[in-house]
Amino acid sequence: xxxxxxxxxxxxxxxxxDMSLYYKDFKxxxxxxxxxxxKNITAxxxxxxxGKTSLLRTLNRMTDLIIGARVEGQILLDGVDINNGKQDLxxxxxxxxxxxxxxxxxxxxxxxxIKYGVTISRRIRKIEMDEIVEKSLRAAALWSxxxxxxxxxxxxxxxGQQQRLCIARALAVKPEVLLMDEPCASLDPISTMQIxxxxxxxxxxxxxxxxxxxxxxxxxxxxxxxxxxxxxAGDPGRLVEIGKTEDxxxxxxxxxxxNYITGRFG
Amino acid sequence: MDALRSALVSDLNKxxxxxxxxxxxxxxNFDLAMEALLERKVDNINEVDVSDEEIDEYHIKIExxxxxxxxxxxxxxxxxxxxxxxxxxxxxxxxxxxxxxxxSRIAKIVLLMKHxxxxxxxxxxxxxxxxxxxSNLVKAMSNNxxxxxxxxxxxxxxxxxxxxxxxxxxxKIKEDRNLMKxxxxxxxxxxxxxxxxxxxxVVANRFSSLYG
Numbered sequence: 194x195x196x197x198x199x200x201x202x203x204x205x206x207x208x209x210x211d212m213s214l215y216y217k218d219f220k221x222x223x224x225x226x227x228x229x230x231x232k233n234i235t236a237x238x239x240x241x242x243x244g245k246t247s248l249l250r251t252l253n254r255m256t257d258l259i260i261g262a263r264v265e266g267q268i269l270l271d272g273v274d275i276n277n278g279k280q281d282l283x284x285x286x287x288x289x290x291x292x293x294x295x296x297x298x299x300x301x302x303x304x305x306x307i308k309y310g311v312t313i314s315r316r317i318r319k320i321e322m323d324e325i326v327e328k329s330l331r332a333a334a335l336w337s338x339x340x341x342x343x344x345x346x347x348x349x350x351x352x353g354q355q356q357r358l359c360i361a362r363a364l365a366v367k368p369e370v371l372l373m374d375e376p377c378a379s380l381d382p383i384s385t386m387q388i389x390x391x392x393x394x395x396x397x398x399x400x401x402x403x404x405x406x407x408x409x410x411x412x413x414x415x416x417x418x419x420x421x422x423x424x425x426a427g428d429p430g431r432l433v434e435i436g437k438t439e440d441x442x443x444x445x446x447x448x449x450x451x452n453y454i455t456g457r458f459g
Numbered sequence: 460m461d462a463l464r465s466a467l468v469s470d471l472n473k474x475x476x477x478x479x480x481x482x483x484x485x486x487x488n489f490d491l492a493m494e495a496l497l498e499r500k501v502d503n504i505n506e507v508d509v510s511d512e513e514i515d516e517y518h519i520k521i522e523x524x525x526x527x528x529x530x531x532x533x534x535x536x537x538x539x540x541x542x543x544x545x546x547x548x549x550x551x552x553x554x555x556x557x558x559x560x561x562x563s564r565i566a567k568i569v570l571l572m573k574h575x576x577x578x579x580x581x582x583x584x585x586x587x588x589x590x591x592x593x594s595n596l597v598k599a600m601s602n603n604x605x606x607x608x609x610x611x612x613x614x615x616x617x618x619x620x621x622x623x624x625x626x627x628x629x630x631k632i633k634e635d636r637n638l639m640k641x642x643x644x645x646x647x648x649x650x651x652x653x654x655x656x657x658x659x660x661v662v663a664n665r666f667s668s669l670y671g
Contacts, residue, residue: 409533442535454535456464 198417198436204231205272206370206400207252212266213429214247216259221247223429224266227419229370234392234401236415236438238408240453243421244430245404249372252402253289254282270370287314290363294375296355298347298362303330303339306347306358310366325365333361334391353384360391371395373403377410389414408454412442420450467532474524474545479601481517482662484510485552485559486593489655492559493586496566496648507563514556521549537669544669551658555593558651558658565644572641578628582645582652585621588614589652592659599663605670611663618656625649 207229214222222244229235229252237245247256254275256262267274275285299306307326311317317325326343330336335357339350347358356376363371373392377385392401392414405411411418419435434447445451452458488510495503525546528534534542592611599608625646632638 408535412535443539445536451536455538456467 198228198230203233205229206231206270207402208267208269208272209248209251210267210269212251212264212268214244214251214256215261215263215265217261220429222251223431225421225430225432227432227435229400229402230417231400232396232398233416234396234403234414235417235419235435236411237402237404237419237421238406238411238454239421239430239433240423240458241406242426242430243423245421246374247430248421249291249374249402249404252370252372253286253291255291257282283314287366288368289370289372290366290368291372292356292359292363292374292376294378296352296359296379298350298355298358300346300348302344303347303350303358304343306362307365310362314366329361329365330358332364332395333357334387334394335361351384353380353387356380356384356388357391360388360395364395368399370400370402373401375404375406377405377407385410408442412438418442420445420447420453422449422453464532467528467534467538470524470528470532471534471538471541474521474528474542477517477521477524478545478548479597481514481521481549481552482597482600484514484517485555486597488514488556488559489562489593490590492563492566493590495563496569497583497586499566499570501567501570504563504567507560511556511560514553518549518553521545540669544665548662548665551662555655555658558655562648562651565648569641569644572644573637574641574645575628575632575638578625578632578642578645581621581625581628582649585618585625585649585652588618588621589656589659592618592656592663596659596663596666599666603670605667608663608667608670612660612667615656615660618653622649622653 205228209225209227212222212225213220225244225248227248237248239245250256251264251268252270252275256264264276268276270285270289273280299309301309304326307329308322311322311325327336327340330339335354338354339345339358347355350358360371360376377388380388389410392403395401396416403411403415415438417435418438418441420433420441421430422433423430434441434445434450436446441450442454445454488507491500491503491510492507494500495507525542528542529539592614595607595611598604599611629642629646632642
């Protein structure tokens with residue numbers, strides 16, 4: 194099956210070619226080929242255990258942290274294979290940021306949370322750092338809520354604010370791709386809407402890939418949706434279908450996609 | 460497998476049952492109206508009026524059911540398309556109901572008038588075709604038969620051809636004033652029948668694309 198989307202206006206940001214992922218002997222993903230387009234939001238959907246998060250984690254080599262994890266095939270970021278041995282890992286992680294399911298603020302001030310990632314890559318003057326903090330918090334739609342308490346602990350923020358702080362922290366190092374692994378799973382509906390609204394704003398400059406179990410969220414927020422499935426327990430996850438979100442949610446091509454999104458199987 | 464979304468499946472089943480009840484009622488009302496006209500069954504006229512109110516109630520009930528299901532169950536893909544089919548089709552079914560009422564009213568007017576055999580036989584022929592289209596729609600929707608729905612679309616052309624024949628015959632009787640009044644009313648009935656056929660075609664087309 195050809196998973197390329199025909200649209201000459203789209204620019205490839207990440208291309209995954211025949212990628213398989215192993216955790217020791219277990220094959221978690223098989224022959225996944227997918228293109229993520231620049232300045233678009235792509236949602237990865239599918240039942241638990243189909244490899245959505247695993248696929249997401251391969252895109253900035255988070256799988257390097259897992260003992261026994263091995264990737265076959267190619268993952269091209271702007272045309273360069275991130276697994277070719279010559280790529281600088283901090284460079285990849287800077288360009289491809291990640292937001293996790295549960296907000297993960299560091300136990301330090303709001304200001305220092307933002308500063309942390311930026312100072313890993315370079316030294317920076319206080320005045321410039323102030324600008325980066327403000328800009329990042331504004332981009333994450335959090336500035337107006339925290340501008341008077343930048344030195345307060347990030348742990349005192351609400352769940353939704355903590356998640357937006359994590360987004361601000363990721364944005365501070367100016368990534369080009371943002372990976373979001375169920376970013377709203379632990380948030381209330383208002384915070385969820387704020388994050389979704391934020392995502393729509395961020396895609397003007399960023400490529401976003403989101404894993405979500407919330408079908409309505411995928412339908413609301415993404416431009417493209419990819420359905421993944423591991424047919425039976427123990428099978429590797431495979432990509433079943435990718436298409437424009439409006440097509441996938443109104444008239445999916447594959448019967449398995451139809452069955453999943455209409456709740457015929459879970 | 461449907462158990463995962465039992466509330467949605469239950470809503471969809473209720474909507475489908477109401478749709479089939481509505482289309483059956485529309486079919487029956489159309490038959491009553493045509494009997495009133497062609498077989499001079501005047502008692503049918505009142506019954507058509509009463510049943511039309513029931514058709515209007517189904518229209519509102521199904522539309523509200525669709526809105527409720529969209530709001531509470533967030534259906535997608537074939538489920539969503541099915542609901543949109545119901546929402547749009549009820550409008551056409553309700554129109555067929557209104558046209559049946561119009562025909563039954565004309566039946567009352569032309570009851571004792573002098574008539575023309577040729578025009579009357581064309582009217583009967585159109586009536587039979589439209590009746591078949593409508594009853595096939597009922598069967599197609601009851602049995603999820605998209606090929607039967609497709610065949611309805613082809614029958615519409617025959618209705619259009621017969622409709623134009625009526626005008627040819629009308630031209631031949633223009634000097635008989637008494638007959639003219641009857642013929643003018645019957646042309647109106649033919650126009651209503653042609654519109655019934657068009658509405659049936661719209662529903663049949665949507666149905667066949669939904670299940671085809």
